[in-house]
Amino acid sequence: MIDRILLDHGGGGRLSHRLIREEILPRFACAALNGLPDAATLDPGGLRMLFSTDSFVVQPLFFPGGCIGDLAVFGTVNDLAVAGSRPRWLSLGMILEEGLPLAILRRVLDAVQLAASRCDLQVVTGDTKVVRRGQCDGMYLNTAGIGQALPGFALGPERLRPGDRVLVSGPLGDHGLAVLAAREGLGLANGPVSDTRPLHRLVLALGELAPGVRFMRDPTRGGLAAVLNEMVEERAVGVMIEERRLPFSPATRALAELTGLDLLHVASEGCLVLVCAPELAPAILERWRPLPEGAQACVIGQVAEDASLVVLETAIGGRRVVDAPQGELLPRIC
Amino acid sequence: MIDRILLDHGGGGRLSHRLIREEILPRFACAALNGLPDAATLDPGGLRMLFSTDSFVVQPLFFPGGCIGDLAVFGTVNDLAVAGSRPRWLSLGMILEEGLPLAILRRVLDAVQLAASRCDLQVVTGDTKVVRRGQCDGMYLNTAGIGQALPGFALGPERLRPGDRVLVSGPLGDHGLAVLAAREGLGLANGPVSDTRPLHRLVLALGELAPGVRFMRDPTRGGLAAVLNEMVEERAVGVMIEERRLPFSPATRALAELTGLDLLHVASEGCLVLVCAPELAPAILERWRPLPEGAQACVIGQVAEDASLVVLETAIGGRRVVDAPQGELLPRIC
Numbered sequence: 248m249i250d251r252i253l254l255d256h257g258g259g260g261r262l263s264h265r266l267i268r269e270e271i272l273p274r275f276a277c278a279a280l281n282g283l284p285d286a287a288t289l290d291p292g293g294l295r296m297l298f299s300t301d302s303f304v305v306q307p308l309f310f311p312g313g314c315i316g317d318l319a320v321f322g323t324v325n326d327l328a329v330a331g332s333r334p335r336w337l338s339l340g341m342i343l344e345e346g347l348p349l350a351i352l353r354r355v356l357d358a359v360q361l362a363a364s365r366c367d368l369q370v371v372t373g374d375t376k377v378v379r380r381g382q383c384d385g386m387y388l389n390t391a392g393i394g395q396a397l398p399g400f401a402l403g404p405e406r407l408r409p410g411d412r413v414l415v416s417g418p419l420g421d422h423g424l425a426v427l428a429a430r431e432g433l434g435l436a437n438g439p440v441s442d443t444r445p446l447h448r449l450v451l452a453l454g455e456l457a458p459g460v461r462f463m464r465d466p467t468r469g470g471l472a473a474v475l476n477e478m479v480e481e482r483a484v485g486v487m488i489e490e491r492r493l494p495f496s497p498a499t500r501a502l503a504e505l506t507g508l509d510l511l512h513v514a515s516e517g518c519l520v521l522v523c524a525p526e527l528a529p530a531i532l533e534r535w536r537p538l539p540e541g542a543q544a545c546v547i548g549q550v551a552e553d554a555s556l557v558v559l560e561t562a563i564g565g566r567r568v569v570d571a572p573q574g575e576l577l578p579r580i581c
Numbered sequence: 582m583i584d585r586i587l588l589d590h591g592g593g594g595r596l597s598h599r600l601i602r603e604e605i606l607p608r609f610a611c612a613a614l615n616g617l618p619d620a621a622t623l624d625p626g627g628l629r630m631l632f633s634t635d636s637f638v639v640q641p642l643f644f645p646g647g648c649i650g651d652l653a654v655f656g657t658v659n660d661l662a663v664a665g666s667r668p669r670w671l672s673l674g675m676i677l678e679e680g681l682p683l684a685i686l687r688r689v690l691d692a693v694q695l696a697a698s699r700c701d702l703q704v705v706t707g708d709t710k711v712v713r714r715g716q717c718d719g720m721y722l723n724t725a726g727i728g729q730a731l732p733g734f735a736l737g738p739e740r741l742r743p744g745d746r747v748l749v750s751g752p753l754g755d756h757g758l759a760v761l762a763a764r765e766g767l768g769l770a771n772g773p774v775s776d777t778r779p780l781h782r783l784v785l786a787l788g789e790l791a792p793g794v795r796f797m798r799d800p801t802r803g804g805l806a807a808v809l810n811e812m813v814e815e816r817a818v819g820v821m822i823e824e825r826r827l828p829f830s831p832a833t834r835a836l837a838e839l840t841g842l843d844l845l846h847v848a849s850e851g852c853l854v855l856v857c858a859p860e861l862a863p864a865i866l867e868r869w870r871p872l873p874e875g876a877q878a879c880v881i882g883q884v885a886e887d888a889s890l891v892v893l894e895t896a897i898g899g900r901r902v903v904d905a906p907q908g909e910l911l912p913r914i915c
Contacts, residue, residue: 252681257711270687271707274694279670279705287705289670291729292628300672300725301708304716336613336623338634340723342676347586353604360608371613371621373605374635377591378913382638382718389674391634391725395625579712 255574259468259514262574264477282403283477285464286330286394295396297332299323303388306579308355310429312421312441315388316358318516318581321445322467323392324366328447329463329519331402332394334366339373340389345380355386366445368392397450399457404478406461411550412528413486414521416449416535417442417543418496419471420503420513426580428502439499444517449541452534460531462522465515467581469572472511474520475557476571485556488548488569511559512572514580522550589908593802593848596908598811616737617811619798620664620728629730631666633657637722640913642689644763646755646775649722650692652850652915655779656801657726658700662781663797663853665736666728668700673707674723679714689720700779702726731784733791738812740795745884746862747820748855750783750869751776751877752830753805754837754847760914762836773833778851783875786868794865796856799849801915803906806845808854809891810905819890822882822903845893846906848914856884 255262272280279287279298286299303319320337327334339359343352363370425441427433446465453460466474471488479485495503495510503510517540523531528546535541551558557569589596606614613621620633637653654671661668673693677686697704759775761767780799787794800808805822813819829837829844837844851874857865862880869875885892891903 250683252677252679252683252686252711254679254711254713257677257709263709266709270683270690274690275697275704275707277703277705279703287670287672289705289727291630291669294626294628296625296727298670298672298727299706300674300723302674302676302710302723304676304710304712335625336621336632338621338632338725340634340636340674340725342636342638342721343586343591345586345588349584349586349604352586356604356608363609369611369613370609371611371623372633373609375591375597375600376636376638376913377586377588378638378718379588381715383721384712384716387676387717387721389634389636389723389725391672391674391723393623393630393632393727579710 254578258572258574259473260572260574284330285326297327297330297394297396299326300389300391301326303581304579305426305581306384307429308351308385310441311425311438313443314355314358316355317362318443319388319390320359320362320366321443321516322581323390325446325465327392327394328450329465331400332396334368334392334394334447336393337363337368337370338391339370341375342383342387343375343377344383344385345377347385366447397457400460401458402460402462404462404482407482407484407522407550409484409550409552410525411461411522412525412546413488413548414528414531414544414546415494416519416541418494418499419515419518420510421496421499422516423513423577423580424499424502427577437498439496439502442515442517444540446517446519446540448538449519449535453531456527456530459524459527460521464520466518466520467514467516470512470514471520472569473571479555479557481555483554485551485553485558486548487551487558487560489560490562492545492547494543494545511569512576516581588912592906592908593807594906594908618664619660631661631664631728631730633660634723634725635660637915638913639760639915640718641763642719644775645759645772647777648689648692650689651696652777653722653724654693654696654700655777655850656915657724659780659799661726661728662784663799665734666730668702668726668728668781670727671697671702671704672725673704675709676717676721677709677711678717678719679711681719700781731791734794735792736794736796738796738816741816741818741856741884743818743884743886744859745795745856746859746880747822747882748862748865748878748880749828750853750875752828752833753849753852754844755830755833756850757847757911757914758833758836761911771832773830773836776849776851778874780851780853780874782872783853783869787865790861790864793858793861794855798854800852800854801848801850804846804848805854806903807905813889813891815889817888819885819887819892820882821885821892821894823894824896826879826881828877828879845903846910850915
């Protein structure tokens with residue numbers, strides 16, 4: 248019996264889910280938590296608002312492609328966006344370690360500011376705590392965000408139908424491997440670069456196609472495998488993805504081969520997984536591809552009839568079941 | 582020149598304010614941050630909403646009168662309440678240290694749940710991160726909250742007029758000294774007990790008196806001295822408080838005398854400082870005193886004409902200036 252917190256409890260895999268199912272949901276059960284969406288739907292005075300939070304403990308603070316500052320903004324922006332809203336307001340909570348160079352703090356705050364302005368949102372409230380040397384690792388951030396619901400979306404895995412198309416907006420796993428390479432000091436000349444970026448423009452671009460979208464999520468901790476397994480968990484449908492269609496950056500694929508890591512389990516921070524009615528897929532790709540963050544968008548598979556199963560059709564025509572990750576493949580990547 | 586983060590940067594005193602003025606405001610300037618309120622005012626679709634966040638790093642996690650869990654709920658509830666709103670929704674972000682006993686986590690979550698239900702609000706979204714042993718001290722929490730503005734309030738230090746009354750809802754400094762006693766293992770038989778509690782009922786009780794209320798704040802980090810100094814900073818008015826009127830619990834007063842700590846600088850977590858038009862003070866006290874959290878409410882002084890000065894009239898009739906604290910008197914009390 249597990250009686251202590253393990254790293255795996257924070258990994259976005261099965262142990263994370265058990266913690267949530269056994270410790271969080273029984274205490275805080277409410278309509279907003281049903282289905283554990285990335286953001287809660289609030290309904291003050293008839294206005295639909297979305298509300299989400301994330302803490303960030305990434306190590307190192309700076310990595311190829313970004314830093315904890317933009318990650319903290321885009322992470323919450325993306326949770327709000329995939330819930331079908333336009334992100335508007337952000338809070339910023341900082342826990343700083345005594346001795347942290349002010350120059351580092353300034354670089355991170357610059358990144359927060361730039362990221363917020365790229366998303367056209369305002370940091371409107373915040374808080375700073377300082378703990379003694381050795382009581383946190385440089386700095387931890389928290390952001391909470393509020394978005395305004397976009398019209399037309401009715402998202403949820405209960406809307407999935409066999410034949411629905413599964414799309415991704417770009418390459419998978421770049422963030423996780425970029426952080427790994429930075430942390431291990433691999434010093435690769437052309438190593439992986441994090442894809443940390445906002446996804447709200449991809450969601451806004453859907454416009455009047457919204458009613459045909461069934462499901463959106465960004466594959467962060469636990470990667471694509473975690474998102475798809477959660478999506479079909481306890482459902483009458485499953486999902487089938489084709490290995491040859493999965494988009495990977497060359498540097499990320501190379502490092503994955505070197506390290507033996509399964510990229511289906513590695514986090515992205517700027518990739519959108521979307522499921523839609525089959526006839527909508529071409530129109531969505533047409534809207535996404537002109538945007539830099541959607542340039543490599545593609546269909547990777549479809550909803551299938553095998554209840555609750557995520558199946559990969561391999562490049563040589565075989566089939567294997569893609570399990571949800573058990574726990575933390577790469578700790579502290581976000 | 583200071584080029585590193587010091588504990589004092591998180592203390593709610595002058596160094597905290599310098600950090601905010603020099604590093605935060607220049608980057609994130611927006612209407613919501615003007616005057617650095619406890620909560621930001623948002624205005625989606627004509628609906629006034631308040632938004633606030635706080636991180637909690639209190640050590641030890643449990644102390645006489647409460648724990649990090651209720652503190653995290655009441656802290657944000659109180660920031661929303663003193664901004665003139667009814668707290669409605671809460672997010673909960675947890676950073677857990679590998680090895681934390683699940684039994685501890687459960688006690689804290691129970692406290693969060695109980696505290697939320699006492700305030701009639703819902704925890705609607707959350708996030709859990711786990712860091713390695715030694716990378717955080719047990720657990721850190723963050724809450725962000727959304728409240729709905731109550732009618733009639735127009736709060737701000739610019740509304741202060743000489744003669745306005747300064748009220749507190751109860752004894753000062755209980756929280757800071759309760760945590761200190763627990764942390765130092767003083768083992769006092771009848772030591773200080775934290776006043777951690779929600780203040781929203783005191784605010785709701787104001788009802789139609791709201792327009793006569795000029796200013797509300799809860800004296801947390803930096804204590805009453807910090808709140809009053811902030812209130813009159815760069816203002817044409819000052820404030821005069823009378824030592825003999827200040828309410829203190831006997832155990833807190835005794836420990837303060839023993840340790841030499843100035844209770845004006847020690848945090849409360851369940852006390853409301855309110856400034857109102859003089860004729861309103863008796864009516865407010867009449868509404869507050871039937872509530873347990875307002876039973877010891879009293880007038881402690883009034884707004885005076887000495888620009889920007891906080892003056893204490895001592896019990897023997899002398900006068901001294903009460904400075905804002907420089908930094909962290911008691912680190913990690915919230």
